[in-house]
Amino acid sequence: MASTRTSGTKSKLASGKVYFIGSGPGDPELITVKGKNIIADADLIIYAGSLVNPQVLSGAQKNARILDSASMTLEEITREMICAARQGQVVARLHSGDPSIYGAIAEQIHILKRAKVPCAVVPGVTSAVAAAAALQKEFTLPGCSQTLIITRRAGNTPVPERESLQHLAAHQASMAIFLSTSMIAETVNELKQGGYPSVTPVAVVYRASWPDERVIFGTLDSIVSQIKTARLRRQAIILVGNFLKDSTGGRSRLYDGEYAHGFRPARGSWRTGMAVIALTAAGCVLGKKIISAIKEADLFVPAALATGKNGRIYGYTHFEQQMGLLFQTYQSIICIMATGIAVRMVAPYLKTKWEDPAIVVMDEQGNHIISLLSGHWGGANRLARKLAKLCGGHSVITTASDVNKMPALDLIVGELAADGFERWKLTPIQAALIAGKPVGLYPQELSTIPELQGVPHLFFYDSPDKLCSSHCKAGVAFTHRKDLPVANRDAFLFAHPKDIVIGIGCNRGIAVRELEAAISAVCKQLDLPVSSVCSLCTIDKKKQEPGLLTYAEARSIPLTFFTTTELNNVTIPSRPSFHARRVFGVQGVAEPAAMLGAPGGDLLLKKVKFKNITIAVARMPFTQLLKNYRERAQE
Numbered sequence: 130m131a132s133t134r135t136s137g138t139k140s141k142l143a144s145g146k147v148y149f150i151g152s153g154p155g156d157p158e159l160i161t162v163k164g165k166n167i168i169a170d171a172d173l174i175i176y177a178g179s180l181v182n183p184q185v186l187s188g189a190q191k192n193a194r195i196l197d198s199a200s201m202t203l204e205e206i207t208r209e210m211i212c213a214a215r216q217g218q219v220v221a222r223l224h225s226g227d228p229s230i231y232g233a234i235a236e237q238i239h240i241l242k243r244a245k246v247p248c249a250v251v252p253g254v255t256s257a258v259a260a261a262a263a264l265q266k267e268f269t270l271p272g273c274s275q276t277l278i279i280t281r282r283a284g285n286t287p288v289p290e291r292e293s294l295q296h297l298a299a300h301q302a303s304m305a306i307f308l309s310t311s312m313i314a315e316t317v318n319e320l321k322q323g324g325y326p327s328v329t330p331v332a333v334v335y336r337a338s339w340p341d342e343r344v345i346f347g348t349l350d351s352i353v354s355q356i357k358t359a360r361l362r363r364q365a366i367i368l369v370g371n372f373l374k375d376s377t378g379g380r381s382r383l384y385d386g387e388y389a390h391g392f393r394p395a396r397g398s399w400r401t402g403m404a405v406i407a408l409t410a411a412g413c414v415l416g417k418k419i420i421s422a423i424k425e426a427d428l429f430v431p432a433a434l435a436t437g438k439n440g441r442i443y444g445y446t447h448f449e450q451q452m453g454l455l456f457q458t459y460q461s462i463i464c465i466m467a468t469g470i471a472v473r474m475v476a477p478y479l480k481t482k483w484e485d486p487a488i489v490v491m492d493e494q495g496n497h498i499i500s501l502l503s504g505h506w507g508g509a510n511r512l513a514r515k516l517a518k519l520c521g522g523h524s525v526i527t528t529a530s531d532v533n534k535m536p537a538l539d540l541i542v543g544e545l546a547a548d549g550f551e552r553w554k555l556t557p558i559q560a561a562l563i564a565g566k567p568v569g570l571y572p573q574e575l576s577t578i579p580e581l582q583g584v585p586h587l588f589f590y591d592s593p594d595k596l597c598s599s600h601c602k603a604g605v606a607f608t609h610r611k612d613l614p615v616a617n618r619d620a621f622l623f624a625h626p627k628d629i630v631i632g633i634g635c636n637r638g639i640a641v642r643e644l645e646a647a648i649s650a651v652c653k654q655l656d657l658p659v660s661s662v663c664s665l666c667t668i669d670k671k672k673q674e675p676g677l678l679t680y681a682e683a684r685s686i687p688l689t690f691f692t693t694t695e696l697n698n699v700t701i702p703s704r705p706s707f708h709a710r711r712v713f714g715v716q717g718v719a720e721p722a723a724m725l726g727a728p729g730g731d732l733l734l735k736k737v738k739f740k741n742i743t744i745a746v747a748r749m750p751f752t753q754l755l756k757n758y759r760e761r762a763q764e
């Protein structure tokens with residue numbers, strides 16, 4: 130509503146002055162009280178029509194002159210302001226967000242000063258913080274980053290070379306990137322080149338605080354196609370950094386015991402943990418029961434129901450948005466709701482059974498527990514059975530191998546093989562198994578897996594060549610060999626076993642990039658894919674080494690630390706290291722750590738020295754891989 134000026138308020142403001150006002154990111158309530166008062170008093174208002182919400186003008190005087198600067202040149206804008214000020218009028222110049230950030234006020238102030246017109250700046254809420262608010266995130270998350278970099282990619286306005294995204298990315302600080310969504314592919318490339326691992330989380334927030342606000346959440350690897358699909362170009366801000374990871378309440382599992390000492394398969398995804406999400410009061414009750422039995426699960430409930438003091442219960446305000454966030458960050462999600470709702474909510478995010486999280490849907494009474502998505506690979510079948518036991522309900526499993534009581538080869542291969550194998554071959558191989566055709570496996574030790582026992586048409590071989598020349602119509606061999614001859618290539622999968630153990634000795638402050646380059650170099654030398662690395666091993670003095678921890682987490686490779694005594698008890702092939710003895714009192718780090726990480730295995734590569742890092746490579750025996758597999762299967 131237009132208000133009439135009262136001489137009382139007017140007198141507070143200097144007439145003949147120009148006020149640059151930050152009008153906030155969009156929500157008209159996000160302007161400051163001061164900014165609002167000046168608008169109510171202004172004779173001339175010039176606003177940036179493309180980004181400023183016209184609703185902030187609702188308090189203007191009836192007879193105020195209002196101009197949209199979108200179609201005006203700098204000279205026209207400043208001429209209007211100078212003329213009005215010289216007539217003793219109050220001038221309000223409205224900018225989006227905060228005027229000091231990409232507001233182009235410097236050039237206007239310069240012209241006003243030359244014309245001796247006084248001016249003042251009233252700050253506003255920048256869209257960077259509105260975007261963080263939309264996501265309920267903290268840029269300065271302790272243990273993650275204490276720095277926020279506000280920047281943009283060079284466009285029409287050049288950016289100094291020392292501030293290129295590539296240079297800034299090296300800091301791995303939290304970043305808010307303006308004016309760059311239309312160049313998302315270039316932006317992502319430069320961030321990656323600068324050192325951000327490709328699994329770094331990214332959120333693009335479109336029209337933060339407007340009614341049509343949208344959030345697209347992904348990783349540096351996924352965001353380009355997500356943004357192209359969503360067709361977002363303007364009025365969006367790109368947030369990058371690990372501070373985004375914890376937004377769902379999911380905590381970093383980096384320091385959990387299972388990561389520090391155990392063996393975990395790399396899923397090629399940074400999703401971790403389990404989330405339970407409920408919609409109703411009865412659903413919340415069931416959710417609480419589930420999280421009290423499954424200690425690693427976090428519960429999400431409508432904000433009004435998030436009562437009581439339980440650090441693992443989180444309230445949400447936007448259900449749809451919350452489901453999107455859970456999908457992008459958790460490894461398994463239990464939805465206590467109607468199947469239709471769950472399907473609709475996750476539909477926009479679905480990719481492949483190899484990437485999507487496990488999704489289980491259950492009714493709020495816990496009667497029917499449906500394995501909805503990623504039954505085998507993601508573990509939804511296993512989870513549904515576990516929940517059925519817990520709630521006394523029935524699990525609903527529809528995958529063919531389970532119905533036919535046949536082993537799920539994709540699960541077994543997924544656990545034991547290095548990423549990058551020809552996944553599509555698993556479908557015909559599994560089909561052959563279900564159809565009762567002879568299927569062969571290498572190595573022989575696989576016959577110790579209980580699920581693979583008692584299937585009459587499943588054959589085990591002690592050499593991959595024997596498998597290739599057998600009567601089997603399909604088969605899987607875990608081998609690093611590449612030269613295997615087989616007639617029907619499409620039905621035989623040769624997968625690298627995930628059995629490579631890397632022993633690492635490094636200087637303090639090792640850079641992630643150097644670590645990545647050194648590990649890639651030794652793998653290349655051995656002609657093995659980096660994805661076959663199943664374990665990184667080093668000395669316990671390196672437990673807080675940031676580069677090492679970041680690399681291990683980004684690649685989802687477990688890190689194992691050994692004590693000085695353990696390292697000294699191994700017989701190593703190389704001469705003891707003078708440096709290691711002087712600094713840590715050990716004969717060496719890389720070689721003994723690799724050998725300890727692969728008990729009973731072979732040392733494939735004696736220590737290789739790089740500038741700040743020494744690496745040795747060992748191979749875990751297949752029996753040890755199977756032992757780890759069985760332990761995981763029992764969890």
Ligand code: SAH
Nearest residue numbers: 226227231255256307308336337364365366
């Ligand atoms: N002074 C403004 C920035 C103006 S530059 C501020 O402090 O926010 C314009 C750029 O700001 C856009 O390209 C976009 O990157 C960002 N932006 C402005 N409003 C936004 C909003 N509501 N949501 C997301 N990004 C926004």
